[in-house]
Amino acid sequence: MSRNYVGSDGIIIHGNAAVSKEETPIDPSKLQPVVQELYHAQQNYQNINTENSYQQELQVQQQVEQQLNFPQNGRMPIGSGNAADILNSMSERNLLDPSPIKMSQFREIGADPENDLEETNVNQDNDFRPGLDFNNMQFPDSSKIHVTKCPNLDGHDWSEEITPKYTSHPWRFLMPILYYGPNNQIHGLRESIILAIKLNRTLALPPFHKHASLVEENTPYSDLVEPTHRIDERALRHLVKIVKLDELRQKCGTWFGTALLTRPVSCQQNMFERLFSFEYYTQIHILKYHTWDDFKKNQGANCELLHSPPLPPLSAMADKRAIQLPNSDEELKKLYFSNERCAALVFPFKNFNFDPIVLKAQSDRLTPDMRSLMEDVINATPRPPYIKDVATMFIDEIIRQGDFIGIHWRYDLDDWMSINCKDGVQGFMGEKCSQIHSARADPTILARGVAKIVQYLGEKGATRSKIVYIATPLAEEDMIERINDWLEQNTSIKVLWSRHLQTFFDHFYQNCDVVNRDWLDLLSLLEQEVVYRSTVFIRSVVSSWSLNVQLQRSVENRDKFDVTNWRLLGT
Numbered sequence: 001m002s003r004n005y006v007g008s009d010g011i012i013i014h015g016n017a018a019v020s021k022e023e024t025p026i027d028p029s030k031l032q033p034v035v036q037e038l039y040h041a042q043q044n045y046q047n048i049n050t051e052n053s054y055q056q057e058l059q060v061q062q063q064v065e066q067q068l069n070f071p072q073n074g075r076m077p078i079g080s081g082n083a084a085d086i087l088n089s090m091s092e093r094n095l096l097d098p099s100p101i102k103m104s105q106f107r108e109i110g111a112d113p114e115n116d117l118e119e120t121n122v123n124q125d126n127d128f129r130p131g132l133d134f135n136n137m138q139f140p141d142s143s144k145i146h147v148t149k150c151p152n153l154d155g156h157d158w159s160e161e162i163t164p165k166y167t168s169h170p171w172r173f174l175m176p177i178l179y180y181g182p183n184n185q186i187h188g189l190r191e192s193i194i195l196a197i198k199l200n201r202t203l204a205l206p207p208f209h210k211h212a213s214l215v216e217e218n219t220p221y222s223d224l225v226e227p228t229h230r231i232d233e234r235a236l237r238h239l240v241k242i243v244k245l246d247e248l249r250q251k252c253g254t255w256f257g258t259a260l261l262t263r264p265v266s267c268q269q270n271m272f273e274r275l276f277s278f279e280y281y282t283q284i285h286i287l288k289y290h291t292w293d294d295f296k297k298n299q300g301a302n303c304e305l306l307h308s309p310p311l312p313p314l315s316a317m318a319d320k321r322a323i324q325l326p327n328s329d330e331e332l333k334k335l336y337f338s339n340e341r342c343a344a345l346v347f348p349f350k351n352f353n354f355d356p357i358v359l360k361a362q363s364d365r366l367t368p369d370m371r372s373l374m375e376d377v378i379n380a381t382p383r384p385p386y387i388k389d390v391a392t393m394f395i396d397e398i399i400r401q402g403d404f405i406g407i408h409w410r411y412d413l414d415d416w417m418s419i420n421c422k423d424g425v426q427g428f429m430g431e432k433c434s435q436i437h438s439a440r441a442d443p444t445i446l447a448r449g450v451a452k453i454v455q456y457l458g459e460k461g462a463t464r465s466k467i468v469y470i471a472t473p474l475a476e477e478d479m480i481e482r483i484n485d486w487l488e489q490n491t492s493i494k495v496l497w498s499r500h501l502q503t504f505f506d507h508f509y510q511n512c513d514v515v516n517r518d519w520l521d522l523l524s525l526l527e528q529e530v531v532y533r534s535t536v537f538i539r540s541v542v543s544s545w546s547l548n549v550q551l552q553r554s555v556e557n558r559d560k561f562d563v564t565n566w567r568l569l570g571t
Helices: 028-042 050-068 083-092 182-198 233-237 245-252 269-282 292-298 329-335 360-365 368-379 385-399 413-420 427-441 444-459 474-490 498-509 513-517 519-532 544-555 565-569
Strands: 169-177 201-204 258-261 342-346 405-408 467-471 494-496 536-539
Touching (some): 169 182, 182 201, 182 329, 182 544, 245 269, 245 342, 368 544, 385 498, 413 427, 427 444, 427 565, 444 474, 467 519, 474 494, 498 519, 513 519, 519 544, 536 544, 536 565
Parallel strands (some): 169 342, 405 467
């Protein structure tokens, strides 16, 4: 069976969407003095010992992202709103009235509001065996490889009674509406879990969404993906209680009682489409407009997208940026106070700061309780079981000893470069963009970088392996092949990439409809799981794909020798 394949971020693109009319693009050249200081800081990397260098690199990366305010998806600036300022504004304008906002006026005619609101308790070279004939890769019978049936990714197994670590109110619910690309959706789900715990609400798992480039039909449901395609639902149930969707519909009626905002929501087409798709999945309303024609007819200066009352009010969120939520339970409950049974959390992403999990130098920014909670949430949201199983089989059968180096190379020309390396970028990022352009033009630069870092890691005792898995977008496959050619001719380093993984995967699951239907998303998850298990991980900068891998490794204290892939550029 033939199928196009893709590696890592080939399906997790930030996109080249035009900047909305309500945003003012940032001119990086105006920030030149700031980023120039960061550039000088980068020059000191070679004088920093191994244990500290990784943290320094990530700190510089974080500063660059903050100073240049790179939108993670090419659309909306993130993470600059201040919850305390919003609370002060609400207090000054008497918007913190503790009386609940009721939705009875929005319920269906004939519905019984009393019944609807009824409370209820509810490596060495000889360890490498890739079978290099990619067109006819063969796998002998092995007791280690045992696949009996296609995975059930569309179903939810509620047969097992699980007592979660965190208890929650049995008839107050929170359901997030996820935004941006697939990896940002994972991040948004993790933030939603934290908020559900802190607000004492039971979590409802939301639908995930395919990347826009993979949606073939223009329908409100063609982008929808069951959460079981993206996470291990059973693992999450050990952390928090999850309400079933049909039970949520029964208890919430036809409307969400309130919309908890994490950023301003305006009448942008992409926001309407995501909310419309969410309504289709849940069959519970939140939008003011229920058809595309109604939305387009009312799209204008006085357009309001949400029908469910928002918290905080839109009038208190004038800076058009995401709210940086406080860690304090008390402050969160002030911000999102509501007696409504059912709340939708609208577009969570980068509202809680996970950076101190990776940046040990910033660890004091998290209280011990908050750090513990974040680590619990990261551990409770692994990839689906069969993704983990295939990764195990691939590593056992192809790499044998499981000792290898994982690299994520994110900098494809039509996506990452077009967003982050536009004309006029100067200073620190300008220097990096120039180096990336040079490496793209001459892949032997990267090949030499790989050879040097493999040698360096061996000398430091991090790993003796000469096996490297490179996760990369499809558009970069030709460059990876040229890197592999140089390494084969000049070193004993062996390179694996998505071509090997796809061939292995097809051997077991090519006849599974559920896999074929969502193949590109699943291959990206599979590559993440593989590099997550690497002995050393070399991550891409400004990439949520890499960040999700790094968070897992940091929580497990497996990141001592991890570095950013800028090291491959000779710096």
